[in-house]
C-alpha cells in the first residue's frame with residue numbers, strides 16, 4: 001500500500017490548529033451549553049453576515065436540510081424545475097419533499113441551467129425553480145427572476161459552492177427567494193458538517209427559522225410544523241476557528257487555480273466559463289475533455305500515480321434510478337467528460353507540475 005501521506009485527493013479539509021479549536025470549544029464547555037443557538041452559533045452568524053455582506057443568515061446542521069426546508073415552504077408537493085448538473089442532494093431533496101423534479105438542460109459553457117429552456121418546461125403544476133450555481137458560477141439570475149415573476153414561481157438557489165461569491169456587486173445569496181449553502185468539511189469554508197439558509201424577506205426568514213427549530217413559538221406553542229436542523233455549538237466552534245483563515249485559504253486556492261490555467265494545454269481541453277460580473281471563489285477546478293475515453297485514460301494514469309481527481313458531477317442527475325429518466329443532451333455529454341482536479345491549501349507546485357504534465361501528455365497524444 002502506498003504511503004497515504006503521498007496520495008493527492010481532489011480536496012483536503014482545511015484543519016485549523018487544534019489549540020485554537022479547543023479554546024473555542026472551551027467556551028461552550030464552560031457554559032455547559034452545546035446546542036440550541038448558544039453564544040458561538042450566534043457569534044458565527046454575526047461574523048458571517050459581516051463577511052458575506054448579507055442582511056440575514058440562518059445557520060443549520062448541514063447543507064441539505066436548508067434545501068428541504070426551502071422546498072417544504074415553496075415547493076408545494078408539486079413540480080420543481082431543476083438542473084441535472086449538480087450534486088445528488090439537489091435532486092434527492094426534491095424527491096424527499098414529495099415534489100417532482102422536472103429537468104431542464106444546462107448551458108454547455110456556463111454549466112448552469114439553460115434559462116432559455118425553462119419556460120417550455122413550465123406546467124400548471126410548476127411551483128418552483130431550484131437551480132444550482134454550479135462550482136460557484138452564478139445562474140442567469142436576472143432572466144430566471146423575470147421568468148419566475150411572469151409565471152408566479154418561487155426561486156430557490158442551491159448555492160452550496162458559493163461561499164464568498166459576489167455577482168454584480170452584491171452577495172450571490174441575495175438573489176432568488178431562498179439560497180442555501182453547505183459548510184461540509186470539503187467545502188471552501190466549513191464547520192465540519194454545517195450549512196445555512198438565506199431568505200429574501202422577513203416572512204420567509206420567519207418561516208424558515210421556526211421550521212429549523214421544530215416549529216417552536218416559545219416553549220409551549222408552535223407556529224407550524226418543523227424539523228430539527230439546528231447547528232450545534234461544536235460545529236459553530238469549528239466555524240469560528242476556520243473563519244479567521246478564510247483570506248489565507250482563498251489566496252492559496254487562487255494560486256493553485258491560476259497555475260492550472262497557466263500550464264494546462266487549452267487547445268485540447270475546455271474549462272467552465274464564469275459569468276460576467278462574477279467575483280468567483282475558485283471553489284473547484286473542473287476541466288472538460290474532448291471525450292469520455294480521454295477522461296478515463298487521464299483518471300487511470302493519475303490514479304496509478306496516487307492522484308485521485310473526482311468526476312463531479314457524474315452521473316447526470318436525470319439518469320438517477322429514483323427519477324423519471326429523460327435525455328439531457330448537454331448535461332449527459334458534459335457529465336461524461338468533466339473532471340475536478342485536486343485543489344486545496346497545501347497542494348504543492350511539484351505535485352501540481354506532475355499532474356499537469358501527465359494530463360498534457362495524454363491530451364496531446366489524442367489530438368495528433
Ligand SMILES: *Cc1c(COP(=O)(O)O)cnc(C)c1O
Pocket residue numbers: 062063064065086087089090132158160161181182183184193194195
Ligand atoms: C455539498 C453539496 C450539498 C449538500 O451539502 P451537505 O452540507 O453535504 O448536506 C448540496 N448541494 C450541492 C451542490 C453540494 O455540493
